[in-house]
Amino acid sequence: MLPEMSRSYRLLLSSLGENPERQGLLKTPERAAKAMLFFTKGYDQSLEEVLNDAIFDEDHDEMVVVKDIEMFSMCEHHLVPFYGKVSIGYLPCGKILGLSKLARIVEIYSRRLQVQERLTKQIAVAVTKAVQPAGVAVVVEGVHMCMVMRGVQKINSKTVTSTMLGVFRDDPKTREEFLNLVHTK
C-alpha cells in the first residue's frame, strides 16, 4: 500500500504546483503516506484481537465509567482531522472488561475515516459485543478541523454525540448517573 499511496501524494504535490524533486519534499510523499496509514490504522485491527481475552467473570453490578479518553480521527468528508474525547460507561452483567480495552476500542474505530455519529455508535456496539452488559453509554465531544480551519470557520464549536443502549436508554436514572459522572471534574 505504501508505494501506491506515496505515488498519490507525489501527484498531489505536483497538483499544488510544488516541485516534488526539491530537497525538502523528496521524502514527503512517503512520510505523508506513512502518516495517513497511521491515522487509519484501525482498519487493520479487529475487536477480537484487541480484546485479547481480557474479559473477566465478576459479580459487579455497579456502573463502570472511563471518561475523557483522547480520540483522534479523520473526517471522511474532507480528509482532515477531528479530535476530542470519549466517555464510556457500562453496567456489567456478570462480565467486566480490562479497563485499557475501552481505550483500545476507541482506537479501533477512531483511527479510520469517520463521521462522529458512526464512531459513537460503533464504540457502544463493540462494548456490547465484548461483555454483553445490561447497557452501554458513550458520549463523544469532538472538534472538527473542517469546521475550524475552513468552511464556516467556527473555532470554538464542539460537536457532542451520544449513544445509549439497554438500561441507559430505558432508565432515566441510570442515564442521569452516567451523565453526572461524565460531567464532574
Ligand SMILES: Nc1nc2c(ncn2[C@@H]2O[C@H](COP(=O)(O)OP(=O)(O)OP(=O)(O)O)[C@@H](O)[C@H]2O)c(=O)[nH]1
Ligand atoms: N454529521 C456529520 N457531519 C460531518 C461530520 N464531519 C463533517 N461533517 C459535515 O459534512 C458536511 C459536508 O457538506 P457539503 O456541503 O457536502 O461540503 P462542504 O461544501 O465542504 O460543506 P461546508 O463544511 O459547510 O463548507 C458538512 O456540513 C460538514 O460539517 C461528522 O462527523 N458528522
Ligand SMILES: [Zn+2]
Ligand atoms: Zn469534514
